[in-house]
Amino acid sequence: MAKSDDGIRILQGLLVFGNVVIAMCGIALTAECIFFVSDPHGLYPLLEATENDDIYAAAWIGIFVGFALFALSILGIVGVIQSSRTLLLVYIILMLITYAFEMASCITAATQRDFLTPNLFLKQMLEMYQKSETANNNDKWMTEGVTKTWDKLMLQNQCCGVQGPSDWQEYMSAFRHTHNDADFPWPRNCCVMDAQGSPVNLDGCKLGVPGYYNSNGCYDAISGPMNTQAWGVAWFGFAILCWTFCVLLGTMFYWSRIEY
């Protein structure tokens, strides 16, 4: 029996180690999701206007799942050391519920990432940027969010449009209704600005002289942070869940071996 005692001790040690790792991963997941939810790049209004901000929902779920994993792993460590059937049963059931939530979060983040294509943002920009006649308060809120976000994006990233300034020429837009083509072939923020926030050379900008206007598109500046967020939530969560799967299987085996 000494051999099986050793075996059980090793299993206990492994389970405690597994739970410690889960605790640390839980804290990391919470921190990562809080970082994403704080929206450091200011892109949330664009998602809000698509009326499908699942990536943020996934990050919110991630915050709470991280806390739950931390708390439950402490419960698990206590249960393994005390070899208590009740504690471990509670641990397993609560862990499965947390597992289900985290699974939902990962799948949501991965699915919504596929939804965010350049055409989606192009259509949204053309229809909402500087739109003047808004139907209701909700429309007005989303339009203002999109306009402010695009103005900030074009200024900070020195870019114009989704694929380039030609977006404003190739398609009709809400912007075109209020700003005529001769004075504004593209929005003012597409011009290279000086320190005071006015165009360095307005005529050069309107002509499209390289150096006086931003000729590259903003899609990279949008999709970069969103990809990081989606993959960060989805794949880190996936890694945690794989590890948790092993720990839970080990715990179930351990539970069935406890004499009551």
Added chain:
Amino acid sequence: DKIEYTPVLASSALGGRTTTSTFVLEQPRCAFTTMQDRAIIWLVVAVPDAVPDFNNSVGPGTPERAFQGFPTNASAYMTLNTTLLNYPCPTSPGDITVLRVGSETSCAKDESRPTCNGPLPGPGPYRVKFLALEGSEPVAETAWSEPITLRTAQSSNLIPMTDGRHSAGMVALTSILSILFAILLAGLVAMLVFWGSDACGGSSTFSKPEAVTVQRYNTHHVYDQPAARL
């Protein structure tokens, strides 16, 4: 007299070479070589149908050449008048020598400004040439340009919104997680079904560190003795 120069659009490095209502021409530098400095060079913008019987003597500012009547009442208009001094020859390298046709929006509807350089009313095509007038006498003209067509803006409804196809990563993630979750649920069910039954225990169960059964057994035994003595 006729000058062997054809007006041409500016280089394609300019992003705003043609928009939906403006276009950018190269200036006719070094084209009017034998000219008086007094002459005024006008830009003539016309619809292609007006080119064959275009009359150089019709002056700018007349209703036949007013921008505001273009293209319905006036089949051509004249604008961007300047003297040769503004087209110096030779050009210094690095200078951008262009003319933007359609940049004056303030006078587009002002009938008192028939030589307005207003935005073009439609995508065209249009043909242009330069005409030099001394007083009201035409003294030199360039050839007509090739037809210039402006850009047309399509409706944003035509942007294809193909449903974001599911990437391979997402499919793999979903299926693996679902399988793992199913295994865990099966394990939980197995645990609960065999709860209490030692069938799976066998000889490898282990006892808990604290053995609590001994004390109670002794107490029972002690109480029995006095009863037996009575």
